[in-house]
Amino acid sequence: MDKLKIGTCWLDGCSGCHMSLLDIDEGIVAVLNKADIVFGPLVDAQEWPDGVDVALIEGAVSNQDDLKLAQTARAHSKVVVALGDCAVTGNVPSLRNGIPVRKLLERVYVEGATVRPGVPTDGVPTLLKQAEPLHSAIEVDVYVPGCPPKPNSILLVLNELLEGREPDVGSKLRFG
Amino acid sequence: MTEKVKIRIDGEVIAASAGQTILEVARANNKYIPALCYMEGLSAVGACRLCMVEVSGVGRLLPACTTPVQEGLAVATSSPQLQSYRKITLELLLVERNHVCAVCVSSGHCELQALAQDHGVTHVRYPYNYPRLTVDTTHPRYVLDHNRCVLCSRCVRTCAEIEGAHVWDIAGRGIRSRLVSELQRPWGEATTCTSCGKCVQACPTGAMAEKGWGVEEMTKKRAAVSRLTSMREGQ
Numbered sequence: 513m514d515k516l517k518i519g520t521c522w523l524d525g526c527s528g529c530h531m532s533l534l535d536i537d538e539g540i541v542a543v544l545n546k547a548d549i550v551f552g553p554l555v556d557a558q559e560w561p562d563g564v565d566v567a568l569i570e571g572a573v574s575n576q577d578d579l580k581l582a583q584t585a586r587a588h589s590k591v592v593v594a595l596g597d598c599a600v601t602g603n604v605p606s607l608r609n610g611i612p613v614r615k616l617l618e619r620v621y622v623e624g625a626t627v628r629p630g631v632p633t634d635g636v637p638t639l640l641k642q643a644e645p646l647h648s649a650i651e652v653d654v655y656v657p658g659c660p661p662k663p664n665s666i667l668l669v670l671n672e673l674l675e676g677r678e679p680d681v682g683s684k685l686r687f688g
Numbered sequence: 689m690t691e692k693v694k695i696r697i698d699g700e701v702i703a704a705s706a707g708q709t710i711l712e713v714a715r716a717n718n719k720y721i722p723a724l725c726y727m728e729g730l731s732a733v734g735a736c737r738l739c740m741v742e743v744s745g746v747g748r749l750l751p752a753c754t755t756p757v758q759e760g761l762a763v764a765t766s767s768p769q770l771q772s773y774r775k776i777t778l779e780l781l782l783v784e785r786n787h788v789c790a791v792c793v794s795s796g797h798c799e800l801q802a803l804a805q806d807h808g809v810t811h812v813r814y815p816y817n818y819p820r821l822t823v824d825t826t827h828p829r830y831v832l833d834h835n836r837c838v839l840c841s842r843c844v845r846t847c848a849e850i851e852g853a854h855v856w857d858i859a860g861r862g863i864r865s866r867l868v869s870e871l872q873r874p875w876g877e878a879t880t881c882t883s884c885g886k887c888v889q890a891c892p893t894g895a896m897a898e899k900g901w902g903v904e905e906m907t908k909k910r911a912a913v914s915r916l917t918s919m920r921e922g923q
């Protein structure tokens with residue numbers, strides 16, 4: 513049997529969910545027996561490849577690049593998992609949502625700057641009006657709340673998905 | 689002597705006393721009905737709508753916390769429709785204010801968070817409201833964070849009914865409702881507050897906390913507040 517393909521990425525997140533993914537310890541061996549990680553911060557690939565079976569997406573959708581990557585991942589993956597509270601609820605990145613983007617940037621990069629005040633524009637993606645949960649931008653199939661989700665929960669979800677079953681996280685996981 | 693009545697909860701015949709509410713009878717008999725604004729020892733107000741149940745012969749749902757039992761009453765507590773309404777109610781509570789559990793003092797000890805988990809709320813299907821809200825830190829010992837308030841009024845009732853100070857009220861209507869201390873005076877300047885801290889202990893969420901605690905560190909002694917009433921009733 514051909515190996516399955518896992519793609520991962522982080523949008524507006526802290527990488528904590530990916531750390532938790534690495535924390536599945538020897539569980540990773542069982543996962544890698546069934547699947548290859550073909551895209552993400554843990555591997556070298558430059559482009560989200562075609563035919564990904566499971567996409568693990570960390571982070572809220574906060575800027576144009578996040579949005580594009582989320583859409584690409586969705587278009588090329590069978591199952592999309594919102595991994596962690598930022599992807600599931602907006603979480604910490606969404607704390608800015610009550611503040612208009614211009615005011616926010618000026619507060620941080622002009623009023624708050626001690627050297628070279630000015631809002632950066634070069635090489636940084638444009639912020640969206642609000643940092644939103646993943647499912648406000650693309651269709652999500654599986655939600656794994658937690659900040660970060662426990663390694664065991666991630667392993668459980670991955671194992672179920674790689675066996676072709678729908679994981680039942682039901683009442684096992686909570687926000688925060 | 690209080691009059692005895694027989695009711696059915698999910699088909700099971702249960703003996704109750706007239707004057708008890710459906711929720712009280714259910715709890716006394718280990719039948720689960722979710723509740724948030726209800727707290728033992730306080731008057732019931734029916735604010736959160738989580739405890740809605742089906743009563744046969746009644747064409748609409750009734751709040752278990754404010755509906756008194758009657759002879760022959762038949763209650764259903766867990767139909768698929770009720771389950772789905774409870775989920776919706778919890779999701780709407782979560783979108784109304786800013787519930788960022790990851791940075792909340794009450795995470796891990798919060799009734800709203802626990803109810804969401806118990807009901808399998810793994811995500812929220814409605815757009816978040818993201819209101820801009822204040823945090824009142826003027827009291828020397830306690831904090832009120834409106835971002836986490838669910839307007840259950842447990843603090844209002846605790847302060848008025850148990851402490852007898854009546855510092856709190858809910859002002860405004862609908863989505864603009866806000867908890868206020870002493871007609872909009874900051875909590876620290878409220879002259880009637882005795883700083884007893886009972887409101888803080890009664891609050892089901894991270895909206896009220898003692899100062900000095902970090903994320904996940906605030907645990908509450910709700911049962912101790914409830915006990916005060918039963919001790920006084922026993923006198």
Ligand code: SF4
Nearest residue numbers: 787788789792798894
């Ligand atoms: S009050 Fe409860 S639900 Fe709200 S952020 Fe705090 S822990 Fe989460």
Ligand code: SF4
Nearest residue numbers: 847881882884885887
């Ligand atoms: S600390 Fe005591 S007196 Fe002050 S508002 Fe709370 S319950 Fe009322």
Ligand code: SF4
Nearest residue numbers: 837838840841843891
């Ligand atoms: S502060 Fe707490 S107890 Fe008071 S209304 Fe808000 S959530 Fe309820």
Ligand code: FES
Nearest residue numbers: 734736737739753
């Ligand atoms: S517990 Fe009955 S309405 Fe809140």
